[in-house]
Amino acid sequence: MPQNSYSVSVGHSNIHSGNIIGIGSVNNTFYNSDEDAQIMRWLSPLEPHNRHQGVRNKRFDGIRDWFLETREFREWGGGQGGTDKAVLFCSGNPGVGKTYLR
C-alpha cells in the first residue's frame, strides 16, 4: 500500500484540522492563565496541533526529501524575490503525498 492512501484516511478521520506553531521543536500548548486560553479560543475555535501531529506520526523518513532539494523550493524558502516569489503551490491529485512532504 503506497504512502499516499494515508492522506485520505487522515482527512476522513480527523475532525479538527490542526495547526501547529514551530519555533524549533517547541510546541506551546500550555497557556499562562485562563485568560490566555480564552483569548486563544476567541481567536479561533479550530484547534491547532492534532492534525499536524497525526501527519508527523504517519510519515516515513526518506520519502519526498527530493522536494526539499528542488531549486523552486530553495529559492522560495530563501526569501529572495519578495512579493513575486512569496507563494509556492504544490499541485497534485489526491493521494500523491502532498500532505506528507517533510
Next chain:
Amino acid sequence: MDSLCNQGGEENIAVTAFYCDFVSQQQQTTSNIVGAILKQLVGRGEIAKNIREAFKKAKKEVGGRGPRLPDLVGMLRTTIASLPKVFICLDALDECLPNYLQELLKSLRDIVREFPSTRIFLAGRPPVKEDIQRCFPKMVVIPISPNTDDIRNYVEMRLERDI
C-alpha cells in the same frame, strides 16, 4: 513543514500550518482559518497587548462577540510585523469552501504585499491552481506526482517495520 520548523529553530523563523478538511468545511470559515494562523503565532509566548485588549473589549459587548475578519487580519499584521520571518502553510485548499478560499487568498495577498518576506506554502489538487493564480499570478508551482522510488521506499520500510 517540519523541515521549515527545524530551519525556524536555527533562524528564529515562525512557521504556521493549517490543513483544510472537507469534514469541517462549515467551521473552516475565513475568519476561523486566519484566527488559527494567528493563534499559532501568538501561542509562542506572551500574548501581545493589542490582542489582549481587543479580546477584553469584545468580551464586554453583549454576549461577547467573536473577532471579525478585518480585526483578525489587523492582528495578524501587527503580529507578523513583530517577527523576523513567518511561513504560512496551508494544505488541501481544494477542501476549503470556494467563498472562504477567495477571501482567504485575498487576505494573504494583502499580508504579502505589506510583508514581502512572508513565505506562503500552499498545497491542493490541480483545479485550485486557477483560484490561487488569480491572487498570486507569479507564484511558483511544483507538480507532485506519484514517484516510484517513494513507493518502493515506503513499501520496504513498512515491511521492515511490520514483519
